[in-house]
Amino acid sequence: MCGMTITEKILARASNRERVSAGDVVFANVDKVMVHDVSGPGVMMVLRELERRGKKIERVWDPDRVWIAEDHFVPAVDKISAENIMTLERMSERFGIKKHFRYGMGQYGICHTLSHEEAMVLPGEVYVGGDSHTNTTGALGCFATGMGHTDIAYVLIHGRIWFRVPETLLFKLEGSIPPYIMAKDIILKIIGDNGTDVANYKAMQFAGSAVRAMPMDERFTLTNMTTEAGAKNGIIEADEKTIEYVRERTDRPFKAIKGDEDAEYEEVFTYEVDRLEPIVAKPHSPSNIAYARELSSVEIDRAYIGSCTGAKYTDLLEAAKIIKGKKSKVRLEVLPASQSIYIKALRDGLLSIFLEAGAVIGPPTCGACCGAHMGVLAKDEVCVSTTNRNFPGRMGHVESKTYLASPKVVAASAVTGRITDPRDV
Amino acid sequence: MIRGKVHKYARDNIDTDVIIPGPYLKIMDHNELAKHAMEGLDRDFVKKVKKGDFILAGRNFGCGSSREHAPIALSYAGISAVLALSFARIFYRNAVDGAYLLPIEIGEDAYNEIEDGDELEIDLDRNEVRNISRQKVYVMKPFPPLIKRIIEAGGLFNYTPE
Structure with a gap:
C-alpha cells in the first residue's frame, strides 16, 4: 500500500480516517470558511429558504471559524451592492462572526489576500470559501477549495461537507527563475501546455527548487491560477518560508503536513524554468x-x-x-x-x-x-x-x-x- | 423520466462568465438572473427556452467562477438538465447540491449526433438518453452513488448522510 499525498492526509485527518485514497468520497470537518459580498448574501438567501420551510437556524456551527470579506462590489457600486453589504452586516451581527473585514474601517481587501495576510487560514487546515479562487490559500500547505453558496450554507450549519478525494498532479518546477520571469509566466505556461481542464476534480501540487526559491506572494499566484486549470485545489507543502510567514502573523498553533515519500501521484510534470520566456x-x-x-x-x-x-x-x-x-x-x-x-x-x-x-x-x-x-x-x-x-x-x-x-x-x-x-x- | 427540447452549443469551455456575466452577481433574485442566462453567448437563449428544455455542450461546461448564479440562471430560465462531455467541478456540485438541474455526462456519439432542436427523453433509472426525434438511444454516465442519493433527496440540505 502506497503512502498518501498532502491533500489525502489532510482530508483523512479531517474525516477521522486512518487513510483515504483518490476517488473516495468523504464527509470532512471544515476548519475555516469564508464568504464575501457575492456568496454571503447567497448563503443568507439559502438560510432564509430553510427557515421558510420550518428549519430553525439559531447559530452557525462555530462563529470563530467563519470570516467575511467585502471585495467584489466595494466600495458599494450601487443600491443593490450596498444592500448586499448590509446583508453581510446583519450576518456577522446575527451569528456573532467577529472576523469581518469592512471597507473604510481599516484592513480589508480581496478575500484571497486576507486569507493569508491576516492568517485566517493555517497550514494543514481544511478551508472552503464561497469563491472559486479559494484555491489560492493552498500555498500555505492547507486544503483550500471554492464552492457555491448552498454548499457554504451547509458548512455554516453542519461544519462539514462532502468531498471526493482528488487525484494529485505534481508539478515539479526546477532550476533558477530568470529575472524577467514571474510565477504568472510559469502557471500560464502550465495551463497553456495542458489545457483548462487538465486538473478538473484533481489537486495540483507544486514542488521543486524553483518553488522553494519563490517568495510566498509568488507561490500564491501558482495556486490561484490552478482554478483556471479546473483544479479542486492547488497546494504547496509548507517549508521554512511558509512557517515564518505564518508565524509573523499569528501565534495560534498549527500542524504543517507533508505528503509521504511513497505517495502516489496521478502524473508528474517537470518544468525547467531557466529558459522560460515571458x-x-x-x-x-x-x-x-x-x-x-x-x-x-x-x-x-x-x-x-x-x-x-x-x-x-x-x-x-x-x-x-x-x-x-x-x-x-x-x-x-x-x-x-x-x-x-x-x-x-x-x-x-x-x-x-x-x-x-x-x-x-x-x-x-x-x-x-x-x-x-x-x-x-x-x-x-x-x-x-x-x-x-x-x-x-x-x-x-x-x-x-x-x-x-x-x-x-x-x-x-x-x-x-x-x-x-x-x-x- | 424528463423530456424536452435540446439547445445545442457545440463548443467546449462554456464558462460561467458567459452563462451569467459578472455584473449580475450582485443580483440574488432568481427570476431576474434567469433573464440574463447565457447572455454572453446567445442573446436569444431566454426567448427560445421552454420549461424542461436541455442544453447540449462539449467539454468542461461551467468552468470558471463558483457563482451559484450560473445553475440558478439556467434553471429558472427553464433548463432541467445540461448534457455535456464533461463539467467543471464547482458547476457540477452547485447544480446537484442546490437541486437546480441535472448535470449529465454523455459520450462523443451523443454529442455529435444529437442536433439542435431534437426532442430528448432522459431516463435516470436506465442511464439512457433517448433521442425521440431521431429514434436513437445513448448511454449516459451513471451518477456516482452519493451524487445519485443527493439528487434523489432533492439537494444537499434534504440529504441525510449515512
Whole structure:
C-alpha cells in the first residue's frame, strides 16, 4: 500500500480516517470558511429558504471559524451592492462572526489576500470559501477549495461537507527563475501546455527548487491560477518560508503536513524554468498562450494591475521597478489587493511611481477583474491585465479583449503601448 | 423520466462568465438572473427556452467562477438538465447540491449526433438518453452513488448522510 499525498492526509485527518485514497468520497470537518459580498448574501438567501420551510437556524456551527470579506462590489457600486453589504452586516451581527473585514474601517481587501495576510487560514487546515479562487490559500500547505453558496450554507450549519478525494498532479518546477520571469509566466505556461481542464476534480501540487526559491506572494499566484486549470485545489507543502510567514502573523498553533515519500501521484510534470520566456494568454482563454515577443505588434488601450492574482505587494513592486521614471502610453490602473498592501506601497513610494507614470490608483477590490466596476472595458477595447481570466466579457463588453500577463509584462506594455517583453524596455 | 427540447452549443469551455456575466452577481433574485442566462453567448437563449428544455455542450461546461448564479440562471430560465462531455467541478456540485438541474455526462456519439432542436427523453433509472426525434438511444454516465442519493433527496440540505 502506497503512502498518501498532502491533500489525502489532510482530508483523512479531517474525516477521522486512518487513510483515504483518490476517488473516495468523504464527509470532512471544515476548519475555516469564508464568504464575501457575492456568496454571503447567497448563503443568507439559502438560510432564509430553510427557515421558510420550518428549519430553525439559531447559530452557525462555530462563529470563530467563519470570516467575511467585502471585495467584489466595494466600495458599494450601487443600491443593490450596498444592500448586499448590509446583508453581510446583519450576518456577522446575527451569528456573532467577529472576523469581518469592512471597507473604510481599516484592513480589508480581496478575500484571497486576507486569507493569508491576516492568517485566517493555517497550514494543514481544511478551508472552503464561497469563491472559486479559494484555491489560492493552498500555498500555505492547507486544503483550500471554492464552492457555491448552498454548499457554504451547509458548512455554516453542519461544519462539514462532502468531498471526493482528488487525484494529485505534481508539478515539479526546477532550476533558477530568470529575472524577467514571474510565477504568472510559469502557471500560464502550465495551463497553456495542458489545457483548462487538465486538473478538473484533481489537486495540483507544486514542488521543486524553483518553488522553494519563490517568495510566498509568488507561490500564491501558482495556486490561484490552478482554478483556471479546473483544479479542486492547488497546494504547496509548507517549508521554512511558509512557517515564518505564518508565524509573523499569528501565534495560534498549527500542524504543517507533508505528503509521504511513497505517495502516489496521478502524473508528474517537470518544468525547467531557466529558459522560460515571458508569456501572455490571448483572448479568450487562459490556455491560449503566446510569448510576449510574438505579440509585440498588438496595440493595447489599457493596462490593469489588480486582483488576487496580480496586486500583491511583490506584483506592485515588480511593476513599479519597470515603470519607474517612465510614462504610461495607455490608461493604467493599479488596485492594490488589500489595505495593508496599499499602505506599504504608499510608504515605499510605489504609488508615487505609478501616479507619476500617469496611473489612476483604485481602492482594494475585485473591481474590473470580474467586470464589476472600476474600469470595465468597452467594445473592442484591448487590455493587458495581471488578472486570472479572459473569458468573453469577463472584464466588460463581450467584444472587449483581455490579455493575461505577469505584472512585469503589464508594466512594460503600459510603457510602450503594445504588448511588450520586460526585457525590451 | 424528463423530456424536452435540446439547445445545442457545440463548443467546449462554456464558462460561467458567459452563462451569467459578472455584473449580475450582485443580483440574488432568481427570476431576474434567469433573464440574463447565457447572455454572453446567445442573446436569444431566454426567448427560445421552454420549461424542461436541455442544453447540449462539449467539454468542461461551467468552468470558471463558483457563482451559484450560473445553475440558478439556467434553471429558472427553464433548463432541467445540461448534457455535456464533461463539467467543471464547482458547476457540477452547485447544480446537484442546490437541486437546480441535472448535470449529465454523455459520450462523443451523443454529442455529435444529437442536433439542435431534437426532442430528448432522459431516463435516470436506465442511464439512457433517448433521442425521440431521431429514434436513437445513448448511454449516459451513471451518477456516482452519493451524487445519485443527493439528487434523489432533492439537494444537499434534504440529504441525510449515512
